[in-house]
Amino acid sequence: MKKIFLLLFTCALFLNVSLFAQNVKYTLHTLAQGETLSMLAEKYKTTVGDIMRLNGMHADTKLAVGQKIKIPASGQTVVRGGTTKEVPPVPTKAKPPVVKDSPPLTQTPAATTKSKSLSKELTHIVEPKETMYSISKKYGITVEQLQKWNYKKDNNLETGEVLAVSVDxxxxxxxxxxxxxxSKAIAAVPDQTPPLIVNEPVNVDKTATEKSAADISAKENKAVEEKKPAAYIITEQKQRPTINAAADGSDNFFAKNFGDQASGRSTANKSGTAMIFKTASGWSDKKYYILMNDAPSGSIVKISAPNGNIVYAKVLWKLDDMKENKGLQFRISEAAAAALNVQDDKFPLTIQYYQ
Known part of the structure; x- marks a missing residue:
């Protein structure tokens, strides 16, 4: 009889708790990558303790991406057993969380960094030794978001690189x-300086001058006298500097990145006429650049010259539709042309890239 009574009491207690729990007003939230209970509590204007009690969590509970979490309505305090009670808004109780989440300017540098991570920064310039992970934590975002907003396939960064840290x-x-x-590679507009015109006397045939005046007709004399010096343009062919670079481009700075773009993509080839543009880059660091319209900006392409030489270059941006570029498909940096050992003003190239 005592066992039956104890069983009935336990069932009644469980039913009572269940009925209380059903009266809890809550929002069902799906946990996303990088979210924490503190972030959810701040977002929904509740507390970490109320979220944990409503979901039966404890200090050792681990969160998982995609997990469904009950968030109590703002103003409700969850007590043990899953029940809630309405808590009227009291100014003195609402004030402490605001002070805690908004530290004064005189706090430690660590607190200042945390405040900055929640700011609405749009871009970030990569500092030495920074990683995708450290930057994502600094701005309260995920590595996946950082990759997506900056069109990155991996986590490689360069010092000084500009990253978007928000969609905006x-x-x-x-x-x-x-x-x-x-500022690193300036597309050079072809020199518009007028050509130098030099006038030189015409060399008259010596045999004609040696003839006696009697043998030359008056008409011929007049023609010789009135003949004006011919003008011609002085053209000077400058030898392009050479670079001690591997003929197959294997020692180029961007050579190692060309294969990184191969996953799930196919190659395409584009042939056409090219000229150079002036740049200070490439002569010592072997960083070569190209302007073209087919491959996307920032991608790495393979450039082949008719002499068999190869370089790997980064696409800066599209080739502008301007008079100086008429009839051209590419412009490459002067250092790239030197590495290819092409000397003409205009020269044919074949570009291989991933699309």
Whole structure:
């Protein structure tokens, strides 16, 4: 009889707790990558303790991406057993969380860094030794978001690189990257200086001058006297500097990145006429650049010359539709042309790239 009574009491207690739990007002939230209970508590205007009690969590509970979490409504305090009670808004109780989440300016540098990570920054310039992970933590985002917003297939970074750290920062980051690339490699407009015109006397046939005046008709004399010096353009063929680079391009700076783009993509080839543009880059670091319209900006392409030489170059941006580029398909940096050992002003090239 005592066992039956104890069983009935336990069932009644469980039913009572269940009925209380059903009265809890909550929002069902699906946990995303990088989210924490603190972030959810701040987002839904509740506390970490109330979330944990409503979901039966404890200190050792581990969260998983995609997990469904019950978030109590703002203003409800969850007590043990899953029940809630309405808590009227009291100014003195609402104040402490605001002070805790908004540290004064005189706090430690660590607190200042945390505050900055929640700011609405649009772009970030990569500092030495920074990684995708450290930057994502600094701005409260995920590595996957950082890769997506900056069109990256891996986690490789370069010091000074401009990254978008929010969706709104993508156009700003692209514009800043283009400005920085222009400072490194300036597309040269062909020299518009008028050609030097030099007038020199015409060399008259000596046999004609040695003839006696009697043998030359008056008409011939007049023609010789009135003949004006011919003008011609002085053209000077300058030898392009050479670079001690491997003929197959294996020692180029961007050679190692060409294969990184191969996953799930096919190669395409484009042949056409090219000229150079002036740049200070490439002569010592072997960083070569190209302007073209077929391959996307920032991608690495393989450039082949008719003499069999090869270089690997990075696409800066598209070839502008301007008079100086008429009839051209590419412009490559002067250092790239030197590495290919091409000497003509205009020369044919074949470009291989991934699409």
């Amino acid at each position: 920062g993508i156009p700003d980051a692209i514009a800043k990257r283009k400005t920085m690339e222009e």
